[in-house]
Amino acid sequence: MCLLGIDLGGTTIKAGLVDIKGRLLVKGQVPTGAAEGAGAVLERIATLAGDLARGQGLAMQDIKGAGIGIPGSVEVEKGLVHLAPNLFWRDYPLRAELAARLNLPVAVDNDAHVAALGEMWQGAGQGFNSLLMVTIGTGIGSGLIIDGHIRRGVFGYGAEMGHVKMVREGPQCHCGGRGCLETLASATAMVRRFREYLAAGQSSRLQDGPDLGAREILTAAAAGDELATRVVDFAASYLGMALANAVLLVGPEAIIIGGGPAQAGEVILAPIRKYLAESLGAWQIKPLPVLAARLGNEAGIIGAARLALELLEHRESF
Ligand SMILES: [Zn+2]
Incomplete structure (x- = not known):
């Protein structure tokens, strides 16, 4: 089977x-x-x-x-x-x-929900029953698993962290809102901010070009480039704050960061952990693991298979 x-x-x-x-x-x-x-x-x-x-x-x-x-x-x-x-x-x-x-x-x-399920089953979330996975890409997707099951709220779009509002009157989001997390911390947002700094005359070893992406910015930050580090730090500060808000709401056992930027490792994970801890303050009762996703683009396939398995098990229980 x-x-x-x-x-x-x-x-x-x-x-x-x-x-x-x-x-x-x-x-x-x-x-x-x-x-x-x-x-x-x-x-x-x-x-x-x-x-x-x-x-x-x-x-x-x-x-x-x-x-x-x-x-x-x-x-x-x-x-x-x-x-x-x-x-x-x-x-x-x-x-x-x-x-x-x-x-x-x-x-x-939703694909971000499915990826969270995949990571829980076979990836970085193994051994945890409740976790929040945030996927950083063009936008920001998220999946919340509590007691082993995806939680999506009444209308199916709960745990949509990319569009939680972080800054009143902040940057315009394609969803129609302003100041959504993904306008501040997605891969797209990092590139946009980096270009704004360059256009304002700030210097970096990394030059603008059609192929400039979050990967290049993260690589430059890891090599000590000051401007790239500032851009990564800005994104991480909002990710950390948004994650702290989510932790205070739902109390997951672990946080998993997925998407291309997470593969850069500590250069982005370390500042996310720092700002998460700072935002939680005294509410950080015990250390909360913040882990890089492990399955890469197989998370969607494996999570979808798990979704199918749960459907079959649900049917058998009737
Ligand atoms: Zn939005």
């Missing part, structure tokens, strides 16, 4: 077969081709799943369920994608459509 985990992104569909112990048996990827419409995307998912199964000498009947993480807001109970701008989807009944296409039970959730 195995499970199909699908990580549906705006540009790439990643999928894999995972056994019930959480071991990734095989994985593959194809372009999403979102502009061709939802039907074409689902067709590519089904073809990829069939190819993966055949490669393992399995029939589709050997796959017992599928889970899928998508970049958008999901009404999980109905398997309905409310809004996924990267896929051009609005109010799309993904679970029903994909279940019909794969002939499998399907569980759907």
